[in-house]
Amino acid sequence: MKWLLAGLLFALAVTLAIGTAALRADNARSRYHLERAFHQVRDRVIEYRRLSVGLLDEASPERLAAAHWQHLRAAQQRREGAVQ
Amino acid sequence: MKGAMQDGELGRVRFAFGLLGAVPVFLAGWLGWLQVAQAGELERKRGAPLRLVPATADRQAHRTEVVPSPRGTIVDRHGNVMALDCETYEVRADIVVPLKVRLDVAIFRSWLVGLTESLALALVADPDLADRDDVRARHTARLAKILQREFRTGDLPASGPIPDQHPLRVDLLVASEVEVLAVVDALRRVVTDKRFVAVDLHFLRSYRRAYPERNLTHGIVGHINTAWVKTVGGIAAMQSTGVCGLESLATLAPEPAAARGYLKDGSGRAYFTAPLVNAPTATVLHSTLDLDMQRIALRELTATAEAGAREGVVTIPKWGAMVLVEIATGDVVAAASWHRGQPNPAASPFTPMQNLCEPGSIVKPLVLAYAYEAGVLDWGHTFDCTSGSSEYRERIASLGRGKAVKDDHPCHELTPHGILVNSSNIGASYVGLLLEREQWRDYLRFYGFGAPLGLQLPNESLGGPHRDSFDPTTPIRRFRANTAISFSFGYELQVTTLHMARAYLRLFRGANAELRVCRGAEVDGQWHPAPAPADSGPRFRQEVVDAVRAAMVDVVSSDPHATGAHLHRNMLKEVGIDLHGVIAGKTGTAASRIGIKGRGSVDVRNASFVGFMPTESPRWLAVCVLQKDDSARFYGGTYAAPPVVRLLLQCQQLEQRRLMRQESPNGSIGQDRGQSGSPGDSGWGRVAPETTSVGR
Numbered sequence: 127m128k129w130l131l132a133g134l135l136f137a138l139a140v141t142l143a144i145g146t147a148a149l150r151a152d153n154a155r156s157r158y159h160l161e162r163a164f165h166q167v168r169d170r171v172i173e174y175r176r177l178s179v180g181l182l183d184e185a186s187p188e189r190l191a192a193a194h195w196q197h198l199r200a201a202q203q204r205r206e207g208a209v210q
Numbered sequence: 211m212k213g214a215m216q217d218g219e220l221g222r223v224r225f226a227f228g229l230l231g232a233v234p235v236f237l238a239g240w241l242g243w244l245q246v247a248q249a250g251e252l253e254r255k256r257g258a259p260l261r262l263v264p265a266t267a268d269r270q271a272h273r274t275e276v277v278p279s280p281r282g283t284i285v286d287r288h289g290n291v292m293a294l295d296c297e298t299y300e301v302r303a304d305i306v307v308p309l310k311v312r313l314d315v316a317i318f319r320s321w322l323v324g325l326t327e328s329l330a331l332a333l334v335a336d337p338d339l340a341d342r343d344d345v346r347a348r349h350t351a352r353l354a355k356i357l358q359r360e361f362r363t364g365d366l367p368a369s370g371p372i373p374d375q376h377p378l379r380v381d382l383l384v385a386s387e388v389e390v391l392a393v394v395d396a397l398r399r400v401v402t403d404k405r406f407v408a409v410d411l412h413f414l415r416s417y418r419r420a421y422p423e424r425n426l427t428h429g430i431v432g433h434i435n436t437a438w439v440k441t442v443g444g445i446a447a448m449q450s451t452g453v454c455g456l457e458s459l460a461t462l463a464p465e466p467a468a469a470r471g472y473l474k475d476g477s478g479r480a481y482f483t484a485p486l487v488n489a490p491t492a493t494v495l496h497s498t499l500d501l502d503m504q505r506i507a508l509r510e511l512t513a514t515a516e517a518g519a520r521e522g523v524v525t526i527p528k529w530g531a532m533v534l535v536e537i538a539t540g541d542v543v544a545a546a547s548w549h550r551g552q553p554n555p556a557a558s559p560f561t562p563m564q565n566l567c568e569p570g571s572i573v574k575p576l577v578l579a580y581a582y583e584a585g586v587l588d589w590g591h592t593f594d595c596t597s598g599s600s601e602y603r604e605r606i607a608s609l610g611r612g613k614a615v616k617d618d619h620p621c622h623e624l625t626p627h628g629i630l631v632n633s634s635n636i637g638a639s640y641v642g643l644l645l646e647r648e649q650w651r652d653y654l655r656f657y658g659f660g661a662p663l664g665l666q667l668p669n670e671s672l673g674g675p676h677r678d679s680f681d682p683t684t685p686i687r688r689f690r691a692n693t694a695i696s697f698s699f700g701y702e703l704q705v706t707t708l709h710m711a712r713a714y715l716r717l718f719r720g721a722n723a724e725l726r727v728c729r730g731a732e733v734d735g736q737w738h739p740a741p742a743p744a745d746s747g748p749r750f751r752q753e754v755v756d757a758v759r760a761a762m763v764d765v766v767s768s769d770p771h772a773t774g775a776h777l778h779r780n781m782l783k784e785v786g787i788d789l790h791g792v793i794a795g796k797t798g799t800a801a802s803r804i805g806i807k808g809r810g811s812v813d814v815r816n817a818s819f820v821g822f823m824p825t826e827s828p829r830w831l832a833v834c835v836l837q838k839d840d841s842a843r844f845y846g847g848t849y850a851a852p853p854v855v856r857l858l859l860q861c862q863q864l865e866q867r868r869l870m871r872q873e874s875p876n877g878s879i880g881q882d883r884g885q886s887g888s889p890g891d892s893g894w895g896r897v898a899p900e901t902t903s904v905g906r
Contacts, residue, residue, distance in 0.1 A: 136230060158479055161480045165413070172298065176389045179296055179422065
């Protein structure tokens with residue numbers, strides 16, 4: 127009986143050791159993915175801010191007026207094309 | 211149990227378990243032998259020997275990522291962003307030549323070509339990039355040149371293995387200011403290629419300065435310069451400093467960089483440990499500028515300055531400056547700068563603060579106000595301003611002045627009010643001669659001529675009187691004949707446009723009134739207001755201010771002798787507004803001789819105008835100066851006054867529209883851009899914030 131218990135305890139120790147190692151490995155793997163996700167999020171934050179600044183630039187009255195005139199000219203050309 | 215197990219079997223079980231029990235004992239012994247008995251040191255070329263202990267192994271895995279502090283955001287008085295930091299990456303490559311590539315130079319060369327092309331291809335991954343092929347070719351050529359230089363490929367034999375001692379590891383800058391997601395993703399993919407496993411790309415955090423509405427803010431907001439500097443430890447580091455304008459204010463000096471820790475294994479894989487704590491925050495500098503007013507000021511100044519060029523009839527000015535100031539606070543609401551030939555705006559002087567000129571007749575209200583306040587001038591007195599009259603001969607010609615004092619048009623009997631309306635040089639000289647030398651010195655001190663503006667902006671021109679104006683060896687009679695008379699109508703004195711604006715601010719608000727360009731700053735979420743405008747100190751009596759104000763109202767009238775009559779007539783015709791009583795002002799025209807680099811001594815003419823509105827209780831003050839470097843006809847009333855009047859009228863309209871918008875029951879009409887210190891928050895669609903009492 128005691129040999130059986132000793133065997134079970136040893137098996138438990140081995141299981142714990144393997145389990146701990148597995149957990150640590152999984153933790154490292156998760157940290158690796160987390161670091162990558164962290165970079166990806168930061169890349170997207172940078173992209174988002176870049177686009178925001180671009181929009182801020184394009185929202186100046188001069189740019190909006192230019193875009194409006196461009197739109198009106200295009201509409202005029204379409205109308206003239208339709209008449210012809 | 212014992213009986214159930216045979217003796218031999220028991221022995222085998224004991225042996226097996228004994229072996230298993232010996233395993234941890236062996237491992238413990240091995241660990242002790244390695245970590246204690248065999249623990250040694252590794253000699254290094256630089257620094258102390260490396261101790262081979264567990265702490266060293268842990269330390270090798272720990273890495274830190276430097277996170278630089280942002281410089282800060284500059285916003286106008288309504289929260290519109292004028293300068294901000296955009297996060298970018300500086301991408302560096304740590305390239306180690308793989309073992310199998312080292313075996314043959316030909317393989318090494320083709321490996322380098324493959325790496326160069328892969329990096330160049332990644333750098334042009336921006337889907338919005340125009341001329342992709344050209345840009346890619348440029349990147350390929352640049353990277354190939356760097357790699358050839360660093361790996362010294364020219365020294366390698368045509369074939370065979372790479373010789374020993376040949377550089378096999380290189381660190382190079384792949385690109386800076388990388389911020390497009392597609393490019394970042396493409397670069398990260400390059401190192402996943404099996405051929406380039408020994409290449410490690412480092413994405414170092416950095417910032418790019420962005421300036422929305424840049425063409426409006428070159429001079430006043432300024433720009434930064436980035437350079438390599440040696441730090442305390444002797445290590446070179448990139449440092450950005452503001453070189454001019456608001457960018458140079460100390461509030462915007464970045465805080466020390468922060469660092470985020472992470473782990474890295476032997477294969478270069480990074481492992482997350484913690485996010486960044488105490489991330490540096492951006493300071494928000496609130497300027498006094500109003501972007502909409504600035505736009506109007508620049509547009510009007512440019513249109514006026516370039517009008518002659520478009521017509522092709524008259525020459526255009528050399529430079530122009532126009533400022534708009536809120537009198538109650540001294541806030542510089544707009545400061546426009548213009549140069550002929552449109553040179554590089556970043557390298558051009560900021561004319562309102564740096565370009566000096568002789569102000570001419572726009573100082574006359576200041577001179578008369580000072581004389582009236584000093585008690586030497588009776589506002590009801592009449593002066594005979596006829597050229598060559600007995601009074602003229604007695605008081606001016608008798609002083610022996612070399613150059614006669616003349617008026618632009620014949621003037622006769624004039625009160626101080628009439629002297630200002632007619633802009634009589636003879637009349638102003640009579641008044642100027644009433645002041646003693648010390649009073650002239652006090653006049654300059656009171657109005658701040660020749661004194662710093664106190665805006666904390668670098669490279670400002672001080673101007674001031676001529677160096678011989680107050681020479682103690684100059685006899686009083688000569689001082690009166692030359693300096694006193696010249697000062698009376700704005701000669702022998704150099705000013706900037708902002709100095710003139712401050713002088714008029716002091717006329718209305720007293721000797722301690724100062725201009726300001728910064729309302730305050732938000733540092734770590736705490737609001738630090740700029741010093742409140744000082745209203746203490748000596749100031750003119752109300753009757754003095756009212757008398758001068760009334761005269762300046764009549765300058766812009768239909769009176770045929772008023773120097774603003776032409777302006778009054780034209781604006782009535784152009785916009786249908788009778789300006790009399792709406793805008794008050796004073797015209798100025800000065801002919802000077804200045805030294806211009808490469809051209810020697812040149813005759814220049816300055817046209818200037820100072821105006822304010824409303825005339826009853828002035829709120830806005832605008833000054834415009836235009837300088838021509840030829841002798842063409844060029845007058846303050848016809849050239850400098852119209853942009854000032856248009857600016858003031860549009861300023862009033864804009865304020866009324868804003869007021870209506872705030873009073874609207876539904877909040878905003880249309881969309882407003884709200885307060886925004888964050889580049890990620892464009893603020894569109896929110897109700898415009900009410901300005902604080904500080905800024906109004």
